[in-house]
Amino acid sequence: MRVNSVELAWFRGAAAPIELKLASKSMVVYGANGSGKSSFVDGVEYLISDGKIGHLAHEYSGRRQEKAVPNTHTPEHERTTVSLALLDDSTVLAVIAQDGTRLIEGEGQSEVGAWDYRRTVLRQGEVSDFIMGTKGEKYSALLPLLGLDTLEIAAENLRQLAKTIEEVSRLQSMRDVLQATKAKRVATFGDDSDADILHVIRELHAEHCSGAAGNDALTCCNELKEAIDERIASSSAEERRHVALQDATKSDLKKRVEEVRKATQKLNASLEPLIAERIEVLEAALAFARRLDVQTVTVCPACGRSIPVEHFRQHIEEERGRLAAVVEAFRTRKVAVAALCDAVSSLKIATDKPELDSWRKELEAAAVGDLSYLGALQVEALRASCEEDDLRALDEKICPVWDAAASAAAKGPSSAQQLTKERSKADVGAEVVASIDRLEAVRRTESLVAFVKSLEESVRDELRQRALSIIGEISQDVQDMWAVLHPDEPIDDVRLYIPEDADKAIDIGLRFHGVSQDSPRLTLSEGHRNSLGLCIFLAMAKREDAHDGPIFLDDVVISVDRGHRGMIVSLLNEQFADRQVVVFTHDRDWYSELRHQLDESAWRFQVLLPYEKPTIGIRWSHSVSTFDDARSHLDSRPDSAANDARKIMDVELALVAEHVRLKMPFLRAEKNDKRLSHDFLERLVAAGRRCLEERREGGYIVNEDAIHLLEAADTLLVSWGNRGSHTFDVEPAEALQLIDACEQALECFRCPDCGRRIWFADASSQGLLMCECGRLRWRYGKG
Amino acid sequence: MATPRDDSCTDSEAWVHARVMAAKEGNALLTQAAVDEAEQILREKLLEGRLTKTELTELAKRMIATTRASSLEPEAE
Numbered sequence: 001m002r003v004n005s006v007e008l009a010w011f012r013g014a015a016a017p018i019e020l021k022l023a024s025k026s027m028v029v030y031g032a033n034g035s036g037k038s039s040f041v042d043g044v045e046y047l048i049s050d051g052k053i054g055h056l057a058h059e060y061s062g063r064r065q066e067k068a069v070p071n072t073h074t075p076e077h078e079r080t081t082v083s084l085a086l087l088d089d090s091t092v093l094a095v096i097a098q099d100g101t102r103l104i105e106g107e108g109q110s111e112v113g114a115w116d117y118r119r120t121v122l123r124q125g126e127v128s129d130f131i132m133g134t135k136g137e138k139y140s141a142l143l144p145l146l147g148l149d150t151l152e153i154a155a156e157n158l159r160q161l162a163k164t165i166e167e168v169s170r171l172q173s174m175r176d177v178l179q180a181t182k183a184k185r186v187a188t189f190g191d192d193s194d195a196d197i198l199h200v201i202r203e204l205h206a207e208h209c210s211g212a213a214g215n216d217a218l219t220c221c222n223e224l225k226e227a228i229d230e231r232i233a234s235s236s237a238e239e240r241r242h243v244a245l246q247d248a249t250k251s252d253l254k255k256r257v258e259e260v261r262k263a264t265q266k267l268n269a270s271l272e273p274l275i276a277e278r279i280e281v282l283e284a285a286l287a288f289a290r291r292l293d294v295q296t297v298t299v300c301p302a303c304g305r306s307i308p309v310e311h312f313r314q315h316i317e318e319e320r321g322r323l324a325a326v327v328e329a330f331r332t333r334k335v336a337v338a339a340l341c342d343a344v345s346s347l348k349i350a351t352d353k354p355e356l357d358s359w360r361k362e363l364e365a366a367a368v369g370d371l372s373y374l375g376a377l378q379v380e381a382l383r384a385s386c387e388e389d390d391l392r393a394l395d396e397k398i399c400p401v402w403d404a405a406a407s408a409a410a411k412g413p414s415s416a417q418q419l420t421k422e423r424s425k426a427d428v429g430a431e432v433v434a435s436i437d438r439l440e441a442v443r444r445t446e447s448l449v450a451f452v453k454s455l456e457e458s459v460r461d462e463l464r465q466r467a468l469s470i471i472g473e474i475s476q477d478v479q480d481m482w483a484v485l486h487p488d489e490p491i492d493d494v495r496l497y498i499p500e501d502a503d504k505a506i507d508i509g510l511r512f513h514g515v516s517q518d519s520p521r522l523t524l525s526e527g528h529r530n531s532l533g534l535c536i537f538l539a540m541a542k543r544e545d546a547h548d549g550p551i552f553l554d555d556v557v558i559s560v561d562r563g564h565r566g567m568i569v570s571l572l573n574e575q576f577a578d579r580q581v582v583v584f585t586h587d588r589d590w591y592s593e594l595r596h597q598l599d600e601s602a603w604r605f606q607v608l609l610p611y612e613k614p615t616i617g618i619r620w621s622h623s624v625s626t627f628d629d630a631r632s633h634l635d636s637r638p639d640s641a642a643n644d645a646r647k648i649m650d651v652e653l654a655l656v657a658e659h660v661r662l663k664m665p666f667l668r669a670e671k672n673d674k675r676l677s678h679d680f681l682e683r684l685v686a687a688g689r690r691c692l693e694e695r696r697e698g699g700y701i702v703n704e705d706a707i708h709l710l711e712a713a714d715t716l717l718v719s720w721g722n723r724g725s726h727t728f729d730v731e732p733a734e735a736l737q738l739i740d741a742c743e744q745a746l747e748c749f750r751c752p753d754c755g756r757r758i759w760f761a762d763a764s765s766q767g768l769l770m771c772e773c774g775r776l777r778w779r780y781g782k783g
Numbered sequence: 784m785a786t787p788r789d790d791s792c793t794d795s796e797a798w799v800h801a802r803v804m805a806a807k808e809g810n811a812l813l814t815q816a817a818v819d820e821a822e823q824i825l826r827e828k829l830l831e832g833r834l835t836k837t838e839l840t841e842l843a844k845r846m847i848a849t850t851r852a853s854s855l856e857p858e859a860e
Binding site for chain 1: 802805806807810812813817825832834836842843846850851
């Protein structure tokens with residue numbers, strides 16, 4: 001929906017309320033640098049982006065941009081506001097407090113909130129930023145514009161979901177438990193199958209338990225364990241002591257200590273050089289990323305060798321592999337520490353048993369190890385942090401205890417050894433049975449993770465296919481627009497493309513003098529790059545045709561030369577005649593060109609006065625010409641004011657001459673484009689005596705008043721205009737007289753009745769130009 | 784093919800269903816109940832914007848629970 005007006009009060013550069021009156025038309029706004037043009041664009045962005053302005057998102061503007069959004073000199077009793085009125089008279093109003101808090105309301109909010117900033121506003125910096133951005137940045141910038149951000153979010157949600165399922169289900173931890181059970185199973189049952197193991201358990205059950213074994217294997221194992229424990233409890237003291245010693249030494253403590261030590265060494269060996277290298281990689285990667293688009297060979301930040309760019313991905317993969325190995329080393333160490341702690345815990349519990357009272361006394365008397373250290377040891381603290389000092393203490397104080405227990409356990413009676421073995425089978429058997437369900441859970445969870453990952457892949461495939469299709473359509477529009485801006489230039493086939501070897505990337509390709517290029521950064525000048533950025537923005541904005549939202553262009557032609565700026569007018573006329581476009585420019589000549597070339601019935605033109613101070617704020621000029629620029633330095637630099645007036649006339653009169661088909665002598669090459677006001681005025685006066693007519697009393701007579709005004713302007717320009725640019729001795733009163741004369745001379749070509757220029761209507765067959773009402777006419781055919 | 788850009792809920796659901804069916808192919812271990820639950824969750828949440836950590840955890844728990852619970856029951860033909 002089109003915009004009727006944008007009004008600012010004490011917002012950015014604005015002070016007292018100032019209104020950009022569009023009346024649902026397109027508009028060109030001229031203003032010198034700092035006159036406040038961008039404040040209007042900021043206002044629109046503020047409303048679109050729910051109170052945020054992108055270029056103010058920095059550390060100095062405050063959390064709510066309160067240091068940048070309100071006018072720095074807002075009086076206490078004034079409110080900072082932005083409002084926007086739409087064609088249907090609905091409005092959106094933002095009221096902003098000095099601390100940046102805001103209230104945005106109005107029935108137009110849903111319409112304005114639905115506008116996509118990046119398809120609505122293009123600022124000068126954003127044109128080059130886009131072209132100079134990386135492939136990934138282009139992808140991020142374009143994705144929402146392509147309407148594919150929903151898909152990207154869905155894919156990312158699925159990626160995160162797969163990761164979360166792995167975390168929540170403790171998948172890796174379950175895999176570790178299964179691995180530990182497998183090790184115990186091999187140690188206890190060798191290569192026996194599940195069925196063989198269950199058979200052994202059932203046989204033992206029949207031997208030790210009174211009732212028959214049920215169908216449930218786990219219950220069977222537990223009944224067996226209970227029965228064996230009862231047998232042990234009723235056995236002799238020596239047998240019980242032996243079983244306790246077996247329990248204390250069932251896990252090889254010394255081996256566990258060594259495993260932790262080995263895992264730590266491995267981790268340290270891989271970690272230290274890796275960290276040092278990572279720091280270098282971070283530094284090198286930054287420089288590398290900047291060169292990646294323009295080089296085919298570069299220095300790999302991972303290894304320091306010169307490599308083809310396409311090999312870089314492979315290097316990255318290798319680096320990822322190395323990091324994965326370090327992660328695995330961390331895991332291995334964690335498992336080893338857990339096993340060690342379990343062994344220490346078993347020893348600690350077993351040596352506390354009353355059956356081993358006498359054994360403990362023998363040990364203390366012989367000063368073997370340190371049982372008091374073992375008694376005080378916090379196993380869970382050891383599990384959380386197990387350093388070399390802890391391992392050394394275990395070596396010195398606990399391992400001798402374990403050795404003594406193992407030695408004593410080996411000498412026990414055979415009946416006790418048998419009971420221990422059988423109980424071990426019952427324990428491991430129970431773990432094996434439990435692992436059957438655990439294994440199934442792991443497989444199901446892995447299957448679920450694979451399913452979610454497959455979903456993500458499918459969404460990413462669709463994302464790619466859709467992006468390809470949309471990018472193809474947009475590329476066609478970009479090519480069409482480029483052809484308008486750069487006809488007959490040897491740069492063509494401009495297109496967006498998705499690089500085959502990269503994820504989440506979009507770039508711009510083109511053909512430069514017949515040679516395909518993967519990036520405009522390789523060969524295009526700054527002006528051409530910006531022109532290309534403008535084409536891409538407009539192609540994206542064009543996709544919004546159905547929504548008929550406005551387009552704001554803020555000083556986007558700064559580095560585009562005069563010829564190509566002229567083509568932008570053609571582009572706006574050809575491709576955006578039905579859209580509301582608001583062009584802000586500080587380029588006076590371009591503004592004049594636009595004013596002459598764009599259809600006045602569809603376009604409005606306004607000029608901002610040069611900015612004076614925050615309390616005065618942004619102000620409109622009463623004129624649509626740019627002579628107020630000259631007037632603004634009448635007092636301080638009158639010669640400069642006179643010179644400005646002359647320069648404005650040079651441009652304006654060239655455009656008038658073109659419109660009225662004024663015949664000028666041919667000059668060589670560029671001189672045709674560099675004629676001075678006097679050349680034009682001299683010819684206009686001469687031709688005007690024959691061609692410039694005004695309707696009076698039913699007939700047409702030569703417009704003598706206009707001729708006099710043109711002559712007066714010429715006279716003053718010759719005398720004071722030249723002095724303004726050469727001898728710098730123009731007085732303020734003289735400069736003012738010159739400016740007024742120039743402005744009046746140009747107004748000769750505008751009808752005081754209908755307000756249209758004299759070239760509004762063209763009756764080619766009669767060799768006539770005229771204003772809308774016919775009061776003024778130019779009979780070029782006669783001349 | 785329905786798309787997430789389409790406004791109607793039905794189209795979004797059809798889109799999710801098509802993706803789920805494609806992902807299910809070749810994944811013999813996942814039960815129909817687990818797939819149905821996953822589809823239900825995805826319909827509710829997948830296209831509703833970026834999921835928070837809390838939401839992800841809740842969804843993961845639901846999916847895991849259904850996957851494991853359904854594994855204990857015989858597959859319905």
